[in-house]
Amino acid sequence: MEIRQLKYFIALAEELHFRRAAARLSMSQPPLSSAIKQIEEELGTQLFERNTKMVSLTSAGTAFYPEALKVLAQLEQACAMTRDVGAGKRGQLRIGFVGGMLLRGIPEAISRYEYETTDVSVSLREMSSAEQLYAITHGRLAAGFLHAGVVPAGMETLVLRKELFVACLPATHARAGQRELNLQHIAHEDMILFARDASPSYYDSVIALCAAAGFSPRVRHEVTHWLTALVLIARGGGVAVVPDAFIHAGLQGVRYVALKGSTSQSVAYFVWRRDSTEPVLLEFVAHMRSWSKSNLATPPDGIPASGKLATLPKTPRVHRTP
Amino acid sequence: MEIRQLKYFIALAEELHFRRAAARLSMSQPPLSSAIKQIEEELGTQLFERNTKMVSLTSAGTAFYPEALKVLAQLEQACAMTRDVGAGKRGQLRIGFVGGMLLRGIPEAISRYEYETTDVSVSLREMSSAEQLYAITHGRLAAGFLHAGVVPAGMETLVLRKELFVACLPATHARAGQRELNLQHIAHEDMILFARDASPSYYDSVIALCAAAGFSPRVRHEVTHWLTALVLIARGGGVAVVPDAFIHAGLQGVRYVALKGSTSQSVAYFVWRRDSTEPVLLEFVAHMRSWSKSNLATPPDGIPASGKLATLPKTPRVHRTP
């Protein structure tokens, strides 16, 4: 039994007239007659009662008709679904992210993507940059939002944002109200760092910044999560050097001050395997490319790309909690 | 998309090896390659990732596989079901019967049929003989168990039983204990008849029997259901002439006495349209033919075909309630 035959049967069952059914099938009547006969032989039973004046369904034909429709519908839906998967319009995506990406408009970008493609579900899992790279390499993640240290070969990267580092101080800090400061000004303070295991690129960047400023930081606390650092600072537990995106954290009790003359940048990447052919990933990559393009022009929250601070080009202005 | 192609896809999805899949499909490898390529073109997406050393499913292929299986299974089941309907092994049968058939082993015959063919459901509906013939003619019944008067042309009949008439008397009747009687002996009694509308053949037979005995019955009551007649008789409401099958009714307070010298018979028929091609009906007809054959040899309840009474050949012996 072939789909073609099912279609013949259905056409005749609906028309109950060989010529009309054949016309509907864009064929001539004789091959339809023989095709129907062939189906009946295969099923071992008459499906139609017919003479030259009348065609009608037998009970076997009556029973077969809705089943045949069901088979066709199921096949059609299977094909449509497969086409969608192949076009990246349907499926699942496991994507990693470092917590700080929540401050960079990534959730909004993903929400918009899910909204635009109703049949793709993105599953986010928070992991360190290194963990993400490992997971992507081993196929446990499709892609990741991370701060790349050393990106393994075979990975493709998209730069989402380049951010300057700023000092993060308690609101009560003497320099909290300043427009900018030199890193040396806080060289003697307790420094809060992200653990190197959690984020080597950040760790190394801060160490390098301090070294350039002529000191080695007094590391008071090491944390693995950005919120922990901010809360510690707000409680007077120390100071930190953070990417300016942290300004969007919205935590009370901390202030951000630009670093005078610093051009060192924290780069936020989107990373995936270059050899991936996963359609849904390719679609997502396309979406992120276009998002990053417009996002680099207009950073999140509608803050203009060029803020007031000459030392913070292409990054949002420093907010001051009142 | 054709079923053949689904089978190719499934074979390759399961083997993940063109040569083995082709072998399983009893074909050579090159046509399988081109067929798969053709399917992929139709779906507009790769279903397999492949090189000379490895074949694997893409996400689209992974999604398609269970759907393809479902389509095949559904088609297979549709064909099997249709075959069953065509072979009369599945379906519904609306069959009429006159109430008296309950005394002739018909329910048992139907039960056995339903037991033997698990997928046929027989729907019984009690109707008079005339109503049945009308319903069969107009396709509202597939067949009927009835006492045929005039059977319309185009009907096929199977004689299920030929029964002699016996007198049915109250147990208190003076002649209730007799082995047999002449109809004249009860000519003066109140006679209970089935309404002619309900059963013309019975009505006419009884009238003819009385006429042959030289009298016209004093019709006291007319009833439309055999149980009503028997109950009336038990209550002393009159006497009746009934087919000997009524002996099996099992009602207390009535007695049956053979009619001396009478050979008039009540015939129980199974009737259906000669031109019917309904497989489930043909199967049922075959069943009833074989049932009637063995039933005529051995009547219900194990009563031998030839009883003690010489005047009641091929019919059960007259029972006497103690």
Add this chain to the structure above:
DNA sequence: TAAAAATACTCCATAGGTATTTTAT
């Protein structure tokens, strides 16, 4: 280099067309 998929071509089975006959009303 060896095994496997892809390509190139060939062939024939059969889907489908045309012409005609049969049949039932």
Add this chain to the structure above:
DNA sequence: ATAAAATACCTATGGAGTATTTTTA
């Protein structure tokens, strides 16, 4: 008499075979 299905016969598309090439692990 007529319309419709069945039959007979023909054509050609494309499914499947064989031989060969290409590819990559």
